[in-house]
Every structure is written in structure tokens, then in C-alpha cells.
Amino acid sequence: MSSDDAVLSVRGLFKSFGALTVAQDINLDLPGGARISLIGPNGAGKTTFVNLLTGMLVPDAGHVRLDGIPIDQLLPEQRVRRGLVRTHQINTLLMETSVRENVAIAVAERERIGWRMLRYGPRWRACLDEAQALLAALGLGGDGLRLVRELPYGKQRLLEIAIALALKPRVLLLDEPAAGVPAGEARAIHDQLEDLPAGVAILMIEHDMDLVFRFAREIVVMVQGRILTRGSPSEIANDDRVREVYLGRRAR
Amino acid sequence: MTLRYGGWGHLLPWAAALAFYFFGSDLLSLGTNALIMVLFALSLDLVLGYAGIITMGHAAFFGFGAYVAGVFSIHFSNDPIAGLLLATAAAAVLGLITGALILHTRGVTLMMLTIAIGALVLEVANHLRAITGGDDGLQGIRIAPLLGLFRFDLWGHTAYLYTLAVLFVWFLLAWRIMRSPFGRSLDGIRQNVRRMRAIGTPVWWRLVAVYSLGAAMAGTAGALSAQTTRSVGLTALELLTSGTVLMVLILGGTRRLYGSFAGAVVYVVVQDLAAQADPFRWMFVIGALLMAVVLFLENGLMGLVDLGAARIRALSGSRREQR
Amino acid sequence: MSALTVVLDGVAYGMVLFIISVGLTVTMGLMRVVNLAHGAFAMIGGYVAAVALGAGVPFLAAALGATLVAGLTGALAEALIYRPLYRKGELAQALMTFGFTFVVIAALTAVFGSNIKALPLPGYLSGLVDIGYRMYPAYRLFVIAFGLALAFALWLLIDRSLYGARLRAAVDNPRIARAVGIDVNRLFLLTFAGGCALAGLGGVLGSELLPLEPYYALRYLVLFLLVVGVGGVGNFKGSFVAAIALGLIDTSAKYYLPSAAAYLFYGAVLALLLWRPDGLMPARSAQ
Numbered sequence: 001m002s003s004d005d006a007v008l009s010v011r012g013l014f015k016s017f018g019a020l021t022v023a024q025d026i027n028l029d030l031p032g033g034a035r036i037s038l039i040g041p042n043g044a045g046k047t048t049f050v051n052l053l054t055g056m057l058v059p060d061a062g063h064v065r066l067d068g069i070p071i072d073q074l075l076p077e078q079r080v081r082r083g084l085v086r087t088h089q090i091n092t093l094l095m096e097t098s099v100r101e102n103v104a105i106a107v108a109e110r111e112r113i114g115w116r117m118l119r120y121g122p123r124w125r126a127c128l129d130e131a132q133a134l135l136a137a138l139g140l141g142g143d144g145l146r147l148v149r150e151l152p153y154g155k156q157r158l159l160e161i162a163i164a165l166a167l168k169p170r171v172l173l174l175d176e177p178a179a180g181v182p183a184g185e186a187r188a189i190h191d192q193l194e195d196l197p198a199g200v201a202i203l204m205i206e207h208d209m210d211l212v213f214r215f216a217r218e219i220v221v222m223v224q225g226r227i228l229t230r231g232s233p234s235e236i237a238n239d240d241r242v243r244e245v246y247l248g249r250r251a252r
Numbered sequence: 253m254t255l256r257y258g259g260w261g262h263l264l265p266w267a268a269a270l271a272f273y274f275f276g277s278d279l280l281s282l283g284t285n286a287l288i289m290v291l292f293a294l295s296l297d298l299v300l301g302y303a304g305i306i307t308m309g310h311a312a313f314f315g316f317g318a319y320v321a322g323v324f325s326i327h328f329s330n331d332p333i334a335g336l337l338l339a340t341a342a343a344a345v346l347g348l349i350t351g352a353l354i355l356h357t358r359g360v361t362l363m364m365l366t367i368a369i370g371a372l373v374l375e376v377a378n379h380l381r382a383i384t385g386g387d388d389g390l391q392g393i394r395i396a397p398l399l400g401l402f403r404f405d406l407w408g409h410t411a412y413l414y415t416l417a418v419l420f421v422w423f424l425l426a427w428r429i430m431r432s433p434f435g436r437s438l439d440g441i442r443q444n445v446r447r448m449r450a451i452g453t454p455v456w457w458r459l460v461a462v463y464s465l466g467a468a469m470a471g472t473a474g475a476l477s478a479q480t481t482r483s484v485g486l487t488a489l490e491l492l493t494s495g496t497v498l499m500v501l502i503l504g505g506t507r508r509l510y511g512s513f514a515g516a517v518v519y520v521v522v523q524d525l526a527a528q529a530d531p532f533r534w535m536f537v538i539g540a541l542l543m544a545v546v547l548f549l550e551n552g553l554m555g556l557v558d559l560g561a562a563r564i565r566a567l568s569g570s571r572r573e574q575r
Numbered sequence: 576m577s578a579l580t581v582v583l584d585g586v587a588y589g590m591v592l593f594i595i596s597v598g599l600t601v602t603m604g605l606m607r608v609v610n611l612a613h614g615a616f617a618m619i620g621g622y623v624a625a626v627a628l629g630a631g632v633p634f635l636a637a638a639l640g641a642t643l644v645a646g647l648t649g650a651l652a653e654a655l656i657y658r659p660l661y662r663k664g665e666l667a668q669a670l671m672t673f674g675f676t677f678v679v680i681a682a683l684t685a686v687f688g689s690n691i692k693a694l695p696l697p698g699y700l701s702g703l704v705d706i707g708y709r710m711y712p713a714y715r716l717f718v719i720a721f722g723l724a725l726a727f728a729l730w731l732l733i734d735r736s737l738y739g740a741r742l743r744a745a746v747d748n749p750r751i752a753r754a755v756g757i758d759v760n761r762l763f764l765l766t767f768a769g770g771c772a773l774a775g776l777g778g779v780l781g782s783e784l785l786p787l788e789p790y791y792a793l794r795y796l797v798l799f800l801l802v803v804g805v806g807g808v809g810n811f812k813g814s815f816v817a818a819i820a821l822g823l824i825d826t827s828a829k830y831y832l833p834s835a836a837a838y839l840f841y842g843a844v845l846a847l848l849l850w851r852p853d854g855l856m857p858a859r860s861a862q
Binding site: 308361365368375376533535536545 | 603609656659660663665666667669670671673674675676677678679680681682684685689789790793796797800801803804808834835837838841842844845848849852853
């Protein structure tokens with residue numbers, strides 16, 4: 001896979017906090033339409049990696065390229081505007097605002113009307129309509145006018161995904177989308193993850209192995225800030241080193 | 253801003269304000285002060301209530317607007333509207349510059365910076381006493397007739413209606429703006445700035461914009477104060493004034509269309525009554541009031557109104573859709 | 576006016592600021608409460624001492640009494656006013672403490688009148704001392720020495736004692752501190768009262784530089800907050816450095832550029848806060 005094909009391309013990413021190295025020589029390509037799952041034990045640095053990609057953390061070395069263009073100097077907001085979108089492991093929502101408005105505001109930012117103060121009627125209504133349609137597609141159609149804090153946790157997780165989709169991402173970084181969701185509600189999330197737009201390059205951090213194997217066409221295993229190995233689901237399932245890492249057969 | 257009581261809710265405060273004009277002839281100057289405080293508190297609601305910028309230095313813009321309007325009338329032109337517009341624009345610029353300087357910080361640091369800037373502006377005014385009159389205040393402000401027609405009479409008739417009109421215009425603007433995508437994004441920034449960054453909102457720019465807007469509005473309030481009372485003093489720039497407007501806003505209730513009205517009216521009335529007795533008595537009353545509001549009235553007076561309305565509705569057994 | 580004199584004056588002023596503000600930085604850092612009433616406790620100390628001195632009480636006893644009264648008031652306030660505030664957020668705290676300041680100002684002026692309070696110094700502290708190149712007010716030397724002694728004592732207390740260890744634990748992570756058996760509530764109460772007591776003492780010792788008048792609590796609040804902000808909230812070493820630095824900046828500005836002194840001071844504060852938003856020496860690593 002040459003980096004020319006990839007939508008998102010990472011080379012030599014390195015980050016440490018004093019003596020603690022959280023990311024070491026990470027190389028990764030995300031082609032359009034990718035379905036990659038990033039797995040590894042807790043503390044392996046998966047969320048840190050996502051933070052490095054989104055710009056929340058600044059790497060000590062290495063490059064991130066979007067469509068071949070380096071984005072290392074861009075602020076997180078600017079990267080989002082170029083189509084690099086993430087969801088959060090812990091719900092990051094506007095709790096005192098309606099479900100529909102959470103999505104509509106994202107649409108408005110995407111459409112660049114977030115600065116409008118006086119003339120906005122028809123365009124804002126269009127944002128609301130699009131938001132409602134998106135919610136319906138994700139199974140949240142009836143919840144549009146409810147406040148987010150009234151929503152059950154599983155639906156809030158779905159809303160995280162809805163907002164990310166509203167931004168029409170080119171690259172989508174999902175941070176444990178089903179984390180903390182009770183079994184009954186997790187099903188809805190799993191179904192939605194299968195229906196994500198085909199052209200979007202998706203990297204998903206997950207611990208739920210059923211979900212991982214159902215979703216991913218490629219799996220990347222990360223341990224202590226390094227990429228241990230990568231491959232197709234069946235290759236990873238049969239990899240001894242991966243089993244050791246998860247089951248700890250050989251003490252580190 | 254939420255409007256919970258339908259069309260009549262809108263009319264009531266404005267009708268009351270107009271009625272006051274006709275029936276409150278002796279107290280018009282008090283009424284004008286209340287209207288100015290409404291505008292001042294409303295300006296803070298944009299910055300603090302919506303965008304969540306905790307500032308203890310908002311008086312800087314009020315005072316700056318007041319001095320600009322006053323100095324303009326003394327040295328350049330008596331025309332009230334020209335002075336008003338200039339003061340508003342000047343305050344906006346001050347808000348833009350100071351906001352751009354400090355709004356990358358947040359929380360306690362930001363609050364301290366607003367205090368430092370407020371103190372700095374006060375010192376500048378004190379220092380430039382040739383222009384501002386220093387401790388003695390600005391003297392000799394004269395106001396030409398409004399639109400060349402309406403003289404500012406001694407009983408404050410013109411002043412009251414002039415202030416009411418200006419308040420109305422700003423009120424409409426503020427209402428429109430806070431319901432816009434811009435206003436909603438600021439509300440979002442207050443609730444969860446991380447979420448807003450994650451959808452690509454240029455947070456700093458939005459905050460600077462609303463800070464400048466709030467500054468402009470406060471500048472208008474200051475200019476009105478200078479023009480209607482024909483005086484400006486250093487108190488307009490003091491920490492005390494910043495604290496007072498903050499209290500008025502919280503008293504009335506943030507993010508409520510008419511919260512500022514409620515808070516301002518109560519404050520002006522209490523202050524007038526208490527100050528007549530002894531200046532420090534009013535400090536006691538205001539201080540106790542403030543503490544009571546924080547402890548018991550989380551949503552301010554509008555919260556009380558809500559409670560009352562809910563009781564009435566429960567008693568009458570009717571249901572109304574809220575939103 | 577020689578540079579050394581300016582330095583001495585600046586350090587003396589800084590010491591006063593330190594004595595008053597150290598309580599504020601510890602409680603703001605410890606209890607994470609925005610406390611705008613700190614100036615009020617300094618004012619209480621000063622007023623009580625002024626009245627006691629006026630009634631003929633000797634200086635040391637008056638100062639001690641003032642400190643105790645300020646501390647007790649602080650303890651009462653913590654239990655009644657501050658405790659409900661811990662969970663209410665910065666805005667509620669700012670407003671509540673601001674209102675409390677108003678109430679204190681009103682109460683003090685109602686009881687003691689609204690003129691400036693002068694604190695006459697005892698014979699052994701007034702007068703001039705020969706420091707080599709000139710005669711210098713003994714009182715200022717006393718303040719400097721006292722400030723240094725206090726800083727040292729506090730350092731011992733915070734860095735070297737069990738109380739200090741508990742304090743630091745509670746600042747870093749109150750939940751875990753509770754879990755290991757530290758009585759966080761009592762710790763808060765004691766520390767807050769101690770901070771208010773120190774403020775009261777500072778109000779007494781600093782009355783020459785910060786005159787006691789009705790608006791004292793508001794007028795100098797800015798100063799105390801800025802010392803805390805520049806030094807780093809919760810960092811007592813930082814507040815020492817910041818207090819001395821700001822004392823020096825203000826005093827030298829007043830001597831060398833009197834007309835621009837106030838600008839320079841607030842300008843310097845602005846610059847310092849913008850350069851180091853978390854304070855010159857932030858207390859704890861990012862949480």
C-alpha cells in the first residue's frame with residue numbers, strides 16, 4: 001500500500017511524556033473505505049494515538065498526512081474541517097440541548113453557517129431537517145426534541161456517531177463506540193456500524209472482540225505505544241503473539 | 253433565550269415600561285437608570301450567560317462607553333445619537349482587543365485577567381485626568397435635542413423614552429443573535445467546548461466575537477448613562493460595578509429573555525431605598541440578597557416566576573407545551 | 576533615593592502581600608473555591624486591631640487578637656457559607672463570596688465607623704534604624720524579617736510535617752485522600768481558618784501600606800487575586816515569589832516612573848499571566 005492511495009497516512013509518529021513513551025514509530029495507512037480496528041490491552045496508547053491524529057496532542061516526531069498533505073501544523077478544529085472526525089470514548093455531548101440540535105449544529109458548522117448572526121432562517125431550518133433525517137437513519141428519529149441528558153446511555157453513544165456522520169467525514173476515528181453500553185442497546189450500535197458510508201476510511205478502537213471481528217477487514221494490534229502486528233482478522237486470530245499479549249502466557 | 257410564556261409574556265415588560273412613563277413622572281430618572289441597568293446586564297448575559305465567559309471586568313466597557321460619549325459631547329458634538337454610536341463602536345474595539353488578548357485562557361485565569369484589565373482601564377482613566385476629570389468626574393456634558401426635535405428636559409421624559417428605544421433595538425438584536433447558529437454555537441461552547449472543537453468550530457474566534465458584541469452593548473449602556481445623567485465618574489469602571497452587574501444578571505436569571513429586566517428593576521429599587529438611609533446599608537442588603545440568591549435561587553427571579561407559573565398551571569389542571 | 580532602598584521598600588511591600596495572600600492561594604488551591612472575600616478577612620483583622628489599640632491594648636496582644644478573630648470568622652464562614660459552595664461551580668462561588676464581602680464591609684463600618692483606621696505602632700517598632708548607608712524605618716525591616724520567618728515556618732509546615740503531607744494529598748486528589756482516611760472536611764476547616772487568620776495578621780501588619788478604610792476589602796482584592804494568579808493557584812512558594820516580584824515592580828514603578836506606575840503594575844501582571852497562565856510555578860501537573 002503506497003501512501004499515495006491512502007486518505008490518511010501516518011509516518012514515524014513518536015510521543016513521550018518524560019520517561020513514559022506513549023507512541024513509538026507508528027506507521028499506518030488508511031485508504032478510502034478502510035475498515036480497520038485498533039486493538040490492544042489497556043494503556044497501550046490507542047486513545048493517545050487518536051489524540052495525536054486529531055491534533056489534541058502534538059507529536060515529538062513524525063508526520064500525519066491527509067490526502068497527501070501534511071496536517072501537523074493544523075489545529076484540531078481545522079483538521080475536522082478537512083474531514084478528519086472522531087468520536088469520544090466518553091460521551092462528549094451538549095447535555096442541555098436537544099438531540100436534534102446537537103446534530104444540527106454540526107451540520108451548520110460543516111455548511112460554514114456557524115458564524116451567521118442575523119440572516120439564517122431558511123439555512124438553519126435546512127440544518128434541522130438534515131439532522132432529523134440523519135437521526136431517523138440511525139434509529140433516533142423519535143428522540144429529536146428530547147434533551148440529551150434524558151437519553152439512555154446507548155442512545156447517547158449513537159448520537160456521538162450521528163454527530164460525527166453529520167460532518168460528512170472522509171476519515172472517521174471511532175473510540176470504543178460500544179463502551180459502557182448495556183448489552184440490549186449495544187446491538188443497535190453494532191448494526192449502525194455496519195451501515196456506515198462505504199467511502200469513509202474508518203479506524204475503530206474496540207475491546208469487544210465480537211464487534212471487532214464483525215466490523216474489521218484489517219486489525220492492528222498495539223502494545224505499549226508500538227504496533228505489534230497487523231493483518232486480516234483470521235491472521236490475527238491465529239497469531240501467538242497476540243494471544244500472549246491478551247492472555248499473558250509469557251510474562252513480560 | 254427561552255420564552256416560556258408566549259405572546260403575552262413578550263408584551264408585559266414593554267407595556268409595563270411604557271406605562272411607567274405615563275404614571276411614574278416623579279420617578280423617571282430612576283426608571284431610566286433601571287433601563288440602563290437592564291441593557292448592561294443583558295450585555296453580560298451574552299458573554300457570561302450564553303458563552304460562559306466568567307468576567308469580573310465587564311464594567312470596563314460600560315465605563316469606557318460612558319467616558320467616550322461624555323468626552324465626545326464636551327469636545328466635539330452634542331448630538332446624542334452620534335455620541336451613542338461612537339461610544340458603542342469604541343467599546344466594541346476595546347472588547348475586540350482585550351478579548352483577543354485573553355480569551356485563549358479559561359476559568360480562574362481568565363477571570364483574573366478580566367480583573368487585571370478592568371483595573372488597568374480604571375488606572376488609565378485616573379491617569380488621564382485632564383480628559384476624564386479624574387476623581388472629580390466628567391463635568392459639563394450637554395446633550396442636544398434628540399433628532400433635533402426632542403429636548404432633554406429636566407424631568408427626564410425624553411431621556412426615558414430615548415433609553416427605552418435604544419434598549420428595545422439592542423434587545424431585538426440580542427434575541428435574534430442568540431437564536432442564530434452563532435448564538436447556539438456559543439451556548440455549545442459553554443456546555444462542552446471539547447464537543448464544539450470536535451465539530452470544527454473555531455472556538456476562539458467565536459468567543460472574541462461575542463465578547464466584542466457584549467462590550468459594544470455595555471458601551472451603549474455606559475453612553476446612555478453619561479447622556480441621561482450628564483455625568484461620568486470613575487465608579488463606572490470599578491470592580492464594584494462589575495460585581496454589581498454580575499449580581500443583577502444572576503438575580504434575574506441567566507439565559508432568560510427577561511431575566512435582566514427582573515434583576516435590574518429589583519436592584520435599582522433596593523439600591524434607591526437602602527442608599528437613602530446609609531450607603532453602607534445598601535451594601536449589606538445587596539450582599540445578603542446576593543448570598544440568598546446563590547443559596548436558594550439557582551435560576552434567579554425568573555426561576556421563581558417559573559415556579560409560580562408551574563403552581564398555577566398545576567392548580568388549574570391545564571397543560572401547556574413548553575419550549 | 577538609592578536602588579537598595581527601593582528594593583527594601585519593594586520587598587517589605589511584597590512581604591505584606593505574601594502574608595495576606597498565602598492563605599488565599601492555599602485555600603483556592605486546596606478547596607478549589609473562588610474566594611473573593613479574602614480581602615474581607617484582612618480587613619477584619621485590621622479593624623479589630625485598630626479598635627483594640629485605640630482602647631489601649633498593647634500592640635502584640637492586639638495583633639494576636641486580630642489574627643484570632645479573623646481566623647474564627649473564617650472557621651465560621653467555612654462551615655456556614657463555603658461548604659455549600661464546593662460543588663456549585665466557579666460563578667456561584669464568586670458571587671457568594673462577593674456578596675459576603677459586601678456584608679462584612681457593611682457590618683464593619685456600621686460598628687466601627689467609616690473613617691480611615693490608623694494603627695499606631697509601639698515604640699520598639701517605630702523609629703529608624705541605621706542600616707549602613709542611611710536610616711531606614713524599623714517597622715519595614717520587621718515586616719521583612721517576619722515575612723521571611725513566616726515563609727520558612729510555612730515551608731516547614733507544608734513540606735515537612737504530617738499536616739502538610741495530608742494537605743498536599745488532599746489538594747492533589749481529595750477523593751483518594753478521603754479514601755485513605757484523611758478527614759478532608761476538618762483539614763479544609765483548619766486550613767481555611769488558618770488562611771483567614773494570616774490574612775487578618777497581614778491586614779494589621781500592612782496597614783501602613785494598605786490603609787484600612789471601608790472599601791479595603793474590594794480595593795485590594797485585585798492585588799491579592801493577582802498575587803495568587805501570577806504565583807500559581809495553590810502554590811505557596813509561587814505566591815512568595817509572585818508577591819515579592821509584584822511588590823518590587825510596583826514600588827520601583829512608583830519611584831522611577833510615578834505617573835505610569837499603575838499601568839506598569841497591571842501591565843506587568845497581564846504580561847505575566849499571559850506568559851504563564853498557570854502561574855509562575857504551577858503547583859501540580861496537569862490532571
